């Protein structure tokens with residue numbers, strides 16, 4: 001009981017998709033009074049400007065040989081940190097609960113009776129397409145969406161019901177760049193029209209944002225060059241971009 005009193009609190013915080021202004025006011029407040037911040041690879045370094053100068057910054061994105069640091073190791077770091085610091089921040093790209101292992105870390109904290117607070121973030125899955133001129137839902141064009149990961153632990157494509165997925169109006173894939181050809185083939189084999197529009201948005205919401213507009217068949221044929229991090233989005237809503245940006249960029 002005595003030891004519990006000395007324990008700090010962990011804030012599981014979403015940093016947003018990249019643009020340092022797309023972070024919540026609540027997140028900035030927490031960063032200002034943080035004692036230690038554990039941050040991920042996808043957190044834009046400009047966001048660290050909000051962290052108070054006295055705080056310790058710990059990068060936990062990739063370990064040696066560029067492999068992800070195992071979750072157990074991160075859990076242990078958090079456990080050690082609450083023994084020594086009052087405000088411990090775990091800062092993650094986008095929203096912590098969307099493919100961010102925020103759920104796993106929160107359950108670990110709960111199981112270890114560590115006080116925590118969750119601060120949601122703006123997810124790249126929605127904001128990145130949005131700022132590239134693509135509404136992921138649109139009356140008459142898209143009333144269903146699915147958000148998938150293209151990555152699984154065993155290094156293979158996750159085992160989804162591809163037939164069911166191919167019936168969804170808008171498909172948003174995270175971590176799907178390296179398996180893009182395979183994903184596109186699966187969707188075509190399961191009934192999705194090969195001419196379905198596709199967009200890849202690299203480094204969305206940052207000054208390095210790049211968009212590649214193509215079709216599912218081009219992707220399946222290995223003709224599309226993309227670099228991570230990128231959102232891979234499939235669906236007719238891609239065509240709305242020209243209308244949305246008509247005056248802004250004169251795309252016509």
Ligand SMILES: C[S@@+](CC[C@H](N)C(=O)[O-])C[C@H]1O[C@@H](n2cnc3c(N)ncnc32)[C@H](O)[C@@H]1O
Pocket residue numbers: 017018042092093094095096097098099100122123124125128173174175176201202203204205206228229230231232
């Ligand atoms: C491990 S997931 C984390 C997602 C994060 N929790 C979120 O809500 O945005 C990482 C993937 O998110 C996508 N991503 C994150 N930030 C991005 C950005 N600024 N531009 C494009 N894709 C991004 C990429 O697909 C990347 O591989």
